[in-house]
Amino acid sequence: MLKGARRNADVASTIQADRARRMRLFATGLLMAMAIAFLVLRRIAGTHPAWGYAISFTEAAMVGGLADWFAVTALFRRPLGLPIPHTAIIPENKNRIADSMATFLRDNFLTPQVVARRVIGFNFAAAAGAFLSDPARGGENRIRAGGANLLADILESLDPERLGDQVRSGLARQLERVEVAPLLGQMLSVMIADRRHLPLLEGAVRWAGQALEANEDMVRAMIRERAHSLLRLTGLDSRIANSVLDGLYKLLAEMIVQPDHPLKLKVEHLLEDLADRLVNDPETREKVEKAKRELIGNPAVGQWWQSVWERLRRKLIEAARDPDAALGGQLATMLGELGSALQGDARLQSQINRFARRTLVGVAARYGDEIVRLVSETVRRWDARTISNRLEAAVGRDLQFIRINGTLVGGLFGLCIHAIDSLL
Numbered sequence: 001m002l003k004g005a006r007r008n009a010d011v012a013s014t015i016q017a018d019r020a021r022r023m024r025l026f027a028t029g030l031l032m033a034m035a036i037a038f039l040v041l042r043r044i045a046g047t048h049p050a051w052g053y054a055i056s057f058t059e060a061a062m063v064g065g066l067a068d069w070f071a072v073t074a075l076f077r078r079p080l081g082l083p084i085p086h087t088a089i090i091p092e093n094k095n096r097i098a099d100s101m102a103t104f105l106r107d108n109f110l111t112p113q114v115v116a117r118r119v120i121g122f123n124f125a126a127a128a129g130a131f132l133s134d135p136a137r138g139g140e141n142r143i144r145a146g147g148a149n150l151l152a153d154i155l156e157s158l159d160p161e162r163l164g165d166q167v168r169s170g171l172a173r174q175l176e177r178v179e180v181a182p183l184l185g186q187m188l189s190v191m192i193a194d195r196r197h198l199p200l201l202e203g204a205v206r207w208a209g210q211a212l213e214a215n216e217d218m219v220r221a222m223i224r225e226r227a228h229s230l231l232r233l234t235g236l237d238s239r240i241a242n243s244v245l246d247g248l249y250k251l252l253a254e255m256i257v258q259p260d261h262p263l264k265l266k267v268e269h270l271l272e273d274l275a276d277r278l279v280n281d282p283e284t285r286e287k288v289e290k291a292k293r294e295l296i297g298n299p300a301v302g303q304w305w306q307s308v309w310e311r312l313r314r315k316l317i318e319a320a321r322d323p324d325a326a327l328g329g330q331l332a333t334m335l336g337e338l339g340s341a342l343q344g345d346a347r348l349q350s351q352i353n354r355f356a357r358r359t360l361v362g363v364a365a366r367y368g369d370e371i372v373r374l375v376s377e378t379v380r381r382w383d384a385r386t387i388s389n390r391l392e393a394a395v396g397r398d399l400q401f402i403r404i405n406g407t408l409v410g411g412l413f414g415l416c417i418h419a420i421d422s423l424l
Contacts, residue, residue: 020392020393020400023397023401026400026404027065027069027403027407030404031065031066031069031403034061034062034407035058035062037054037058038055038058038059041055041058052422053419056414056415056417057412057414058414059414060410060413061407061408061410062407062410063414064407064408064411065406065407065410067406068405069403071402072400072402072403073087074086074087074088074089075089075090076090076091076388076392088384090384090387090391091384091385094379094380094384094387097387098375098376098378098379098380099376101376101379102372102373102376102379103372105371105375106368106372110364110368110371110372111368112361112364116357116361119356119357119360119361122353123349124352124353124356124357125349125356126342126343128339128342129339129342129349131339172296176293176296179289180288180289180292181279181284182278185275185278186279188274188275189276189279192271192272192275201264201267205252206252206256209249209252209253212248212249219245220245251263
């Protein structure tokens with residue numbers, strides 16, 4: 001993106017320099033034409049009064065063109081390479097010009113008072129809201145496309161493994177700073193107080209019933225293996241297995257149906273005790289922290305995270321590259337909603353505008369002198385040829401119009417002077 005912008009700037013600068021060069025050739029050609037016409041008319045002049053007007057026009061045009069050529073050329077270089085005083089003004093005074101530009105920029109744009117005065121009546125929030133919420137401007141699409149492509153470029157350019165390690169290390173450092181046990185204890189206490197643990201407990205009971213039903217044969221085999229041989233001979237082992245299974249099914253069903261089942265209350269008491277120990281018992285908290293550290297340092301967890309991160313990175317790149325993906329649509333929707341909020345909420349506008357003004361004034365106060373110094377030092381580092389070429393490319397076309405106008409206006413004044421001289 002930066003290379004493309006730099007290439008476009010170079011192309012624009014080349015086009016500008018070519019236009020200035022063509023205009024300079026035209027002005028020089030006009031001056032030469034006046035000089036040749038003057039010499040020819042002087043040689044073939046007759047007695048008719050019109051010859052005097054023609055000679056006066058070409059003579060004055062030649063003088064005016066030469067004067068303006070000298071003035072324009074003296075700005076950038078020495079005319080004909082002669083060491084004439086007060087010529088090559090820009091190359092000879094580039095340091096003073098740099099300081100003057102920096103002073104002008106500081107006094108007129110980068111002082112806190114000037115910045116505050118210029119932005120006091122500007123509604124930044126409303127302008128940003130109109131830009132984001134108006135699809136006809138295409139701002140939303142440009143921001144979405146630019147942001148999505150930038151995100152994709154960043155994710156593709158970085159080393160996936162190193163980036164994953166850095167993200168994992170950052171998460172690990174944050175987890176190491178956080179004591180997990182009190183948080184878990186507080187969450188568990190809130191769940192019990194709000195009775196939000198009951199669906200989880202009932203789900204666990206239902207899962208236990210389904211697991212028991214799916215493994216009845218294994219349970220029967222275990223009871224038969226542990227039964228006395230006499231029980232097996234009399235067939236009582238099967239009756240015992242049925243009784244055990246029926247008792248377990250009945251227990252699980254009663255736990256689901258009865259809110260105050262003793263076993264369910266016992267589980268709740270155990271959970272309450274666990275929540276209290278997670279918050280107040282140092283030994284329990286240390287055990288949880290130790291388990292957390294072991295989990296973070298486990299290589300298997302690191303490999304699992306690396307695979308998760310790689311899948312996530314690929315999904316993000318695909319979503320960013322696809323203009324119709326959910327990421328782009330959600331971003332567009334959020335930008336539109338933000339634009340509407342910025343336009344319709346006067347209080348939000350006031351807050352954002354106040355923040356923007358303070359930020360701009362703060363930037364001017366903190367970095368104004370540095371920006372000015374950067375401009376001055378940059379111009380000072382340019383060599384004389386560079387600054388002359390850049391300024392001549394920027395304003396050279398208009399300066400050549402001065403030469404052309406000087407040639408033509410000089411010729412007209414020559415006609416006027418000759419007419420007055422003829423009348424007198």
